[in-house]
Amino acid sequence: RKHGKEEIETLHSMIEPILAETYGVIIYQEQVMQIAQVLSGYSLGEADLLRRAMGKKIKAEMDKQRVRFVQGAVANGVDKGRAEYIFELVAKFAGYGFNKSHAAAYALIAYQTAYLKANHPTEFVAASMTLDTGNADKLNSFAQEARRLGMELEQPSVNHSDVGFVPHDNSIRYSLAALKNIGRPAVESIVAERAANGPFKDISDFARRLNPRHVNKRALETLATAGAFDDLGIDRATALENVDRMILAGNSAQEAKAGGQNDLFFSGGGAAPPPIEMRPAQPWVSTDRLSREFDAVGFFLTGHPLDDYEEVLQSLGAETWADFSAKAQTRHVVGKLAGTVLSARERKGKTGNPYAFVAFSDATGQFEAVIFSEALIAGRPLLEPGSVLLLDVEAEAEGETVRVRVQGLSSLDNTAEERSSGMKITVDDPQALSQLAAQIGSGGGQGTFRIVLWLDGKVVEFDLPRGIDSTPRQRSALKLLDGVRDVSAL
Numbered sequence: 001r002k003h004g005k006e007e008i009e010t011l012h013s014m015i016e017p018i019l020a021e022t023y024g025v026i027i028y029q030e031q032v033m034q035i036a037q038v039l040s041g042y043s044l045g046e047a048d049l050l051r052r053a054m055g056k057k058i059k060a061e062m063d064k065q066r067v068r069f070v071q072g073a074v075a076n077g078v079d080k081g082r083a084e085y086i087f088e089l090v091a092k093f094a095g096y097g098f099n100k101s102h103a104a105a106y107a108l109i110a111y112q113t114a115y116l117k118a119n120h121p122t123e124f125v126a127a128s129m130t131l132d133t134g135n136a137d138k139l140n141s142f143a144q145e146a147r148r149l150g151m152e153l154e155q156p157s158v159n160h161s162d163v164g165f166v167p168h169d170n171s172i173r174y175s176l177a178a179l180k181n182i183g184r185p186a187v188e189s190i191v192a193e194r195a196a197n198g199p200f201k202d203i204s205d206f207a208r209r210l211n212p213r214h215v216n217k218r219a220l221e222t223l224a225t226a227g228a229f230d231d232l233g234i235d236r237a238t239a240l241e242n243v244d245r246m247i248l249a250g251n252s253a254q255e256a257k258a259g260g261q262n263d264l265f266f267s268g269g270g271a272a273p274p275p276i277e278m279r280p281a282q283p284w285v286s287t288d289r290l291s292r293e294f295d296a297v298g299f300f301l302t303g304h305p306l307d308d309y310e311e312v313l314q315s316l317g318a319e320t321w322a323d324f325s326a327k328a329q330t331r332h333v334v335g336k337l338a339g340t341v342l343s344a345r346e347r348k349g350k351t352g353n354p355y356a357f358v359a360f361s362d363a364t365g366q367f368e369a370v371i372f373s374e375a376l377i378a379g380r381p382l383l384e385p386g387s388v389l390l391l392d393v394e395a396e397a398e399g400e401t402v403r404v405r406v407q408g409l410s411s412l413d414n415t416a417e418e419r420s421s422g423m424k425i426t427v428d429d430p431q432a433l434s435q436l437a438a439q440i441g442s443g444g445g446q447g448t449f450r451i452v453l454w455l456d457g458k459v460v461e462f463d464l465p466r467g468i469d470s471t472p473r474q475r476s477a478l479k480l481l482d483g484v485r486d487v488s489a490l
Contacts, residue, residue, distance in 0.1 A: 001025075011086055012078060014038055026093045028100040035090060039083070040072030054091065062091065121149055122167040130164035133178045136298025143299065144365055146172060155302050156228040158206060159199045163187050179226050179296055182219040189214035203234045204275040207246035208253040220246055226296035234278070236289060241281040249276050285477040291386050304363040305340045305388055308472035311489075312416040313338050318390065322364035328395040328402045337391045338362060338412055344383040346376075358383060358406070360391070369393060369404035379409040388412040413471045420470045422448030422490040425478060430455060432483025439477055440468050450490060 001008050001023035008024040010016050018034045019026065026032065032054070033047035042050065050069070053061040066087055073083035098106065117124045125146050132138040146153050152171040154160070156179060163184060166173040176187040193209050200206040206229070223229060224239035284292065287305045294300055306313070318336040327333045339360030346356040353373040360367055369391070371379070382389055392408040427433065430453065440449060447470025453460040478487045 126165040126167035140299040207249040225292040237281040332396040334394040424450040426486040429483030
């Protein structure tokens with residue numbers, strides 16, 4: 001309208017001067033009060049009562065104001081239908097209106113932040129995440145926005161992360177202080193040590209340089225499960241298994257330092273101290289790793305449990321939450337979704353029938369769905385946190401919220417196995433066969449296992465009996481075994 005591309009609609013000639021500066025649109029509370037005075041003969045006191053009634057949205061009071069507004073306008077020669085139309089516009093204004101000074105301040109801030117996001121998006125998102133460091137839900141929203149904008153969200157690292165979120169080119173390094181169970185003083189201690197004496201060379205170096213008074217057991221457990229030690233050459237399971245040894249090494253180093261024996265651990269001269277002897281631990285399969293990461297971060301950061309099921313979900317025609325919810329904003333939709341269960345809250349309706357609100361997550365976001373009695377009774381055993389499910393759903397928008405109802409649910413592992421003919425496993429080392437046998441167990445599935453074994457320069461290939469678990473989770477576990485070169489679907 002400002003640029004003449006759209007015609008300005010005149011609601012009534014009597015109030016045209018009031019809305020001239022906003023091109024015929026009711027924007028400010030002052031305009032509402034002026035319209036009531038000019039059009040319907042309100043006094044200043046009555047106009048202020050109208051403003052308050054709109055702010056509180058009390059139906060009985062708004063009904064009274066409607067009668068007063070329309071009668072006053074008709075008395076001033078305004079058509080009754082037109083008066084009622086204008087009152088409806090005035091009433092809608094209550095959902096978003098502010099006084100002029102307030103609206104102007106908001107507009108300025110909105111313009112400034114829009115400029116920063118458009119011209120410095122990485123720095124803008126990193127600063128926004130730092131501002132909401134303690135709010136995992138908001139951090140998850142910012143993480144989704146960062147990915148939508150093509151940014152890389154780098155995992156936390158004791159060698160690269162800081163207290164805040166650090167932007168760099170088109171990536172953001174995750175903050176250590178945003179992890180759960182680790183306070184700001186602990187992070188400041190790690191960052192200060194790194195700044196003073198250089199990056200940590202390995203996990204032993206980190207352990208001997210940490211101050212256990214600042215970085216306690218829970219903080220170390222969080223760092224391990226969040227992947228903050230990954231670039232020190234140690235897997236997460238092993239790091240978690242040896243938290244006590246890290247603390248012991250840290251205490252010993254602090255005692256030596258206090259006793260003046262700095263040369264042993266802190267002097268640049270002489271031989272480096274031997275590495276800490278670590279208890280071995282079986283690496284976590286991807287679903288377990290991500291589940292523990294979720295507990296430490298508050299959302300899935302470096303991947304998602306559904307990543308292993310991508311091929312199966314495509315063949316099933318399952319949609320992502322982002323695509324499905326976008327369609328639901330415009331119409332009633334039905335379809336298939338996949339989700340990892342985050343939480344479930346069961347309730348009973350007035351008739352005594354059970355229903356549940358269940359929070360799910362997929363790679364594009366989190367959503368809540370309601371499951372009514374019939375589907376709930378059939379699927380209740382599946383609603384454990386961490387379970388990956390296939391959902392038949394319907395949804396529509398109510399305002400800005402998409403309401404989702406689950407019509408049916410099933411185990412995605414079972415569905416994936418039903419559609420799988422088995423797996424082919426390529427083995428480099430015959431010693432891996434015993435680990436392989438222990439992992440696959442004695443049965444419980446429908447897939448065929450084909451073993452391709454490299455033996456003395458020759459390839460030996462054979463099939464194991466059917467009845468072996470061939471789910472994506474199993475495939476992920478097999479890839480972790482020493483001596484297994486490749487695992488692929490048959």
